[in-house]
Amino acid sequence: MSDLVQIEHVIKHYGMNKIIFQDLNLNIVSGKIIGLLGPNGSGKTTLIKLLSGLLSPAQGTILIDGKAIGPETKAVVSYLPERTYFNESLKVRNLVNMFKDFYADFDEERAYKMMSLLNIDPEIVLKKLSKGNKEKVQLIMVMSRRAKLYLLDEPIAGVDPAARDYILNTILTNYDPNASIILSTHLIYDIENILDEIIFLKNGEIVCHKDADELRAEKGMSVDEIFREVFRC
Amino acid sequence: MLGKLIKNEFINRGKRAASIIIAFLCLSLVVALMGAINEYTYIKNDFFRFSYMLIIVIFSISEVVVVSALLIGALQDFGQRFFKDQGYLTHTLQVKVSSLMLARMVFDLVLFVAIAIIIPLSICIAVRDFSAVSDLFDSIRFSLERSDSGLEASIVIVDVILTFVAILIYALSGLWMFNASYAIGHAFNNAKRLMSVVAFCVIGIINWIITYIVGYLTLEKNIFDIKLFVESTNDDVVAMVFLIVIIAVSAISVAIYAFITSYVCKKRLNLE
Numbered sequence: 001m002s003d004l005v006q007i008e009h010v011i012k013h014y015g016m017n018k019i020i021f022q023d024l025n026l027n028i029v030s031g032k033i034i035g036l037l038g039p040n041g042s043g044k045t046t047l048i049k050l051l052s053g054l055l056s057p058a059q060g061t062i063l064i065d066g067k068a069i070g071p072e073t074k075a076v077v078s079y080l081p082e083r084t085y086f087n088e089s090l091k092v093r094n095l096v097n098m099f100k101d102f103y104a105d106f107d108e109e110r111a112y113k114m115m116s117l118l119n120i121d122p123e124i125v126l127k128k129l130s131k132g133n134k135e136k137v138q139l140i141m142v143m144s145r146r147a148k149l150y151l152l153d154e155p156i157a158g159v160d161p162a163a164r165d166y167i168l169n170t171i172l173t174n175y176d177p178n179a180s181i182i183l184s185t186h187l188i189y190d191i192e193n194i195l196d197e198i199i200f201l202k203n204g205e206i207v208c209h210k211d212a213d214e215l216r217a218e219k220g221m222s223v224d225e226i227f228r229e230v231f232r233c
Numbered sequence: 234m235l236g237k238l239i240k241n242e243f244i245n246r247g248k249r250a251a252s253i254i255i256a257f258l259c260l261s262l263v264v265a266l267m268g269a270i271n272e273y274t275y276i277k278n279d280f281f282r283f284s285y286m287l288i289i290v291i292f293s294i295s296e297v298v299v300v301s302a303l304l305i306g307a308l309q310d311f312g313q314r315f316f317k318d319q320g321y322l323t324h325t326l327q328v329k330v331s332s333l334m335l336a337r338m339v340f341d342l343v344l345f346v347a348i349a350i351i352i353p354l355s356i357c358i359a360v361r362d363f364s365a366v367s368d369l370f371d372s373i374r375f376s377l378e379r380s381d382s383g384l385e386a387s388i389v390i391v392d393v394i395l396t397f398v399a400i401l402i403y404a405l406s407g408l409w410m411f412n413a414s415y416a417i418g419h420a421f422n423n424a425k426r427l428m429s430v431v432a433f434c435v436i437g438i439i440n441w442i443i444t445y446i447v448g449y450l451t452l453e454k455n456i457f458d459i460k461l462f463v464e465s466t467n468d469d470v471v472a473m474v475f476l477i478v479i480i481a482v483s484a485i486s487v488a489i490y491a492f493i494t495s496y497v498c499k500k501r502l503n504l505e
Contacts, residue, residue, distance in 0.1 A: 014422045014503075015422045015423075018422070049504075052325050053324065053325065054320075054321065054324055054325065054502060054504060055502060055503075056499075056500055056501075056502070071327050071328060071329055074325055074326065074327045075327040077325070079321075079325050081321040083318055083321070084318065085318045085319055085320075085321040085322050086319070086322060087245055087313075087314070087319055089248065089249070090244065090245070094244055098241060098244070101237040101240070101241065102234075102237065102241075102326045102327055102328065103327060104327075
């Protein structure tokens with residue numbers, strides 16, 4: 001399988017004192033669901049922001065689908081941040097139209113189908129939706145793209161267990177098998193069954209990057225248990 | 234893609250701006266209506282007079298409030314969509330940063346045109362007197378009539394258009410000075426607001442120094458005196474050249490501010 005993401009010798013710091021990555025190297029292939037796991041402040045969100053083009057590395061190269069980060073990579077990357085990020089004065093239908101305008105891979109039909117399953121009225125203004133429904137709308141928009149790489153930053157944090165099941169089911173049933181998903185979370189128990197690969201990040205360093213089944217077999221534990229052992233305080 | 238971005242600007246910002254403008258025009262209609270009642274009917278009790286005076290005061294204040302609300306709204310929207318939560322969407326769109334800036338400028342210009350039309354129009358409505366508009370056209374017509382040739386008449390028309398364009402570009406330059414300062418401040422990790430204010434002061438001081446030097450060289454050394462370069466005794470021609478210079482200088486400053494903002498968005502983006 002070809003490398004979808006190539007990260008080589010990346011250095012990233014905030015100011016002079018806060019160094020996030022000193023020499024990050026990582027390759028990710030197509031067609032995998034990858035769990036980006038680590039405690040708070042380990043660099044998960046920064047890595048996802050670097051891949052989505054929201055941050056630039058101080059040094060090093062990042063290639064997605066063989067291209068440097070820019071409008072071309074944004075065309076193949078679908079990113080879900082860990083916060084609500086739409087203009088809340090807009091109607092849901094405005095958002096659908098906007099995504100349709102700006103992303104060639106956006107599947108409008110799929111978006112409306114998911115909305116009808118969730119009883120979300122496309123004519124409703126976003127600010128009138130509950131927090132949970134806003135997050136669902138965001139997920140619908142992101143997963144309605146036929147992207148090559150999905151970056152999901154804490155998609156199940158802050159939602160109830162029933163909603164978590166819905167979100168994970170939405171992710172699994174809507175992504176292209178040739179695409180990869182990088183999913184950052186610390187709620188490992190909920191997602192461990194869907195993961196193909198595991199990346200453990202600790203203080204900006206990748207301490208483990210393995211196939212999920214291999215890791216479980218090697219340690220004789222679940223990923224959740226391994227995580228607790230690796231990151232024990 | 235630029236067309237889609239401009240459409241998106243109108244969807245995102247148009248509703249709020251239109252609401253403010255419509256509310257203001259409605260207020261001017263209320264003032265006009267009360268003025269007509271005051272003038273043509275016998276309702277002259279104290280309550281009516283007090284209400285009429287109050288609405289005139291509110292209308293006078295609201296002129297400033299409306300312009301401020303539209304400009305502050307533009308700045309708030311810029312912050313939200315480029316450097317706060319909505320920036321996560323703005324900067325992951327499949328577009329160039331320069332296109333984002335250009336689309337924003339187009340809407341800003343439309344907003345300024347709307348302000349330039351709405352404020353005088355609302356005053357004319359409120360006082361039920363459109364003679365100011367006809368006076369403006371009369372003065373243009375008078376200038377055209379006193380022109381000896383078709384060329385001179387054309388220069389007068391060009392001067393009027395250039396004056397309007399110069400005001401618009403100058404206003405755009407002012408707004409983008411705020412945008413650039415905001416962008417610089419938000420490139421820092423801490424104290425973003427304070428750094429934005431500092432950036433604004435620094436840009437302001439640089440502008441002041443440049444203006445002072447140009448003023449000094451013009452007044453004392455005659456280096457930038459337009460009359461030295463324009464081989465014409467016609468004041469309209471001199472005015473035209475002067476306006477073109479103002480437009481060019483303002484356009485350059487807009488380009489510089491847009492470049493600074495683009496640079497921060499491309500290389501120093503540091504979303505909250």
